[in-house]
Amino acid sequence: MNSYKQKILVTGALGQLGTELVAALRLQHGWENVVATDIYPATDEMQSAGPYLRFDVLNARALSYMISRLGIGQIYHLAAVLSAKGETDPKAAWNLNMQGLLNVLEVSAKLGVRRVFWPSSIAVFGPESMKAACVQNSKLDPLTVYGISKQAGEYWCRWYFKKHGLDVRSIRYPGLIGYSAPPGGGTTDYAVDIFHQALRLGHYTCFLSENTMLPMLYMPDAVRGTLELMAAPAERLSLRFGYNLGGVHFTPAQLAAEIALQVPGFTMAYAPDYRQQIADSWPSGILDLEARKDWGWRPEYDLKGMVADMLLHLRPKYQSLVEEG
Numbered sequence: 001m002n003s004y005k006q007k008i009l010v011t012g013a014l015g016q017l018g019t020e021l022v023a024a025l026r027l028q029h030g031w032e033n034v035v036a037t038d039i040y041p042a043t044d045e046m047q048s049a050g051p052y053l054r055f056d057v058l059n060a061r062a063l064s065y066m067i068s069r070l071g072i073g074q075i076y077h078l079a080a081v082l083s084a085k086g087e088t089d090p091k092a093a094w095n096l097n098m099q100g101l102l103n104v105l106e107v108s109a110k111l112g113v114r115r116v117f118w119p120s121s122i123a124v125f126g127p128e129s130m131k132a133a134c135v136q137n138s139k140l141d142p143l144t145v146y147g148i149s150k151q152a153g154e155y156w157c158r159w160y161f162k163k164h165g166l167d168v169r170s171i172r173y174p175g176l177i178g179y180s181a182p183p184g185g186g187t188t189d190y191a192v193d194i195f196h197q198a199l200r201l202g203h204y205t206c207f208l209s210e211n212t213m214l215p216m217l218y219m220p221d222a223v224r225g226t227l228e229l230m231a232a233p234a235e236r237l238s239l240r241f242g243y244n245l246g247g248v249h250f251t252p253a254q255l256a257a258e259i260a261l262q263v264p265g266f267t268m269a270y271a272p273d274y275r276q277q278i279a280d281s282w283p284s285g286i287l288d289l290e291a292r293k294d295w296g297w298r299p300e301y302d303l304k305g306m307v308a309d310m311l312l313h314l315r316p317k318y319q320s321l322v323e324e325g
Contacts (some may be wrong), residue, residue, distance in 0.1 A: 012079030085185030120242030123147030178219030
């Protein structure tokens with residue numbers, strides 16, 4: 001394969017997953033070989049770390065030009081409107097989530113992109129899906145526009161693989177927790193914001209009820225799992241429409257209790273809002289036997305380890321703000 005075709009394009013690079021995935025890809029492939037893109041202006045950190053282009057994935061002609069001009073061989077298509085934010089403007093969410101994916105799949109098939117990654121979500125599940133231990137082939141029953149777009153996207157990914165031979169790979173992420181970017185409008189965002197508020201104010205008011213159990217995944221595990229899937233031999237993959245990926249599962253009360261052990265005096269209140277109904281429709285636990293069997297997936301972080309690592313990375317930021325103030 002011509003080395004010119006080895007460059008990697010990441011859409012939605014300023015989001016929670018994109019921020020950390022771009023950094024990991026640049027460590028693995030070289031900073032000059034990973035082109036980060038988003039619809040927003042780059043942060044100073046992203047701009048200085050490697051190539052960045054402000055770009056709208058809904059512009060199929062610009063996407064085609066960029067892939068041809070830059071010699072893109074792989075695409076990580078992360079640009080999307082998340083679950084809670086999507087419910088405030090359903091048509092815009094559907095347009096970006098669905099048309100953006102179709103643009104990437106169609107242009108990739110036409111221009112010979114070697115491999116495409118696209119994130120699905122546990123939002124494809126719903127009230128009729130399995131709850132405590134949701135298996136890979138559980139019934140899909142999404143309640144949100146985000147979940148509906150992910151369900152449709154899974155079928156489109158499989159179609160492009162079967163009809164065009166496009167090597168497209170996908171993971172159904174649970175809630176993602178990381179320290180490098182702010183929450184992006186998801187129903188599980190409380191599990192990120194809680195750390196910032198614990199260090200800043202010593203108190204957090206959660207928009208989910210205290211006993212809402214949800215599956216989660218710490219960002220280092222999510223990034224590692226993504227890279228492992230993309231590196232796996234194609235013949236080992238039995239799925240082309242979204243592998244279940246499990247990590248940890250906990251309630252807001254359990255997370256708050258663990259944070260309180262490491263942030264003395266931290267308190268939590270609860271004021272459930274419209275996101276509670278979304279959370280209640282999702283599984284409380286995920287089984288990921290196919291990912292473990294096909295490409296050796298294993299999570300590394302439990303609740304205690306995740307909380308300790310989040311606080312380790314976020315504490316210096318808030319200590320410096322106190323010193324400056």
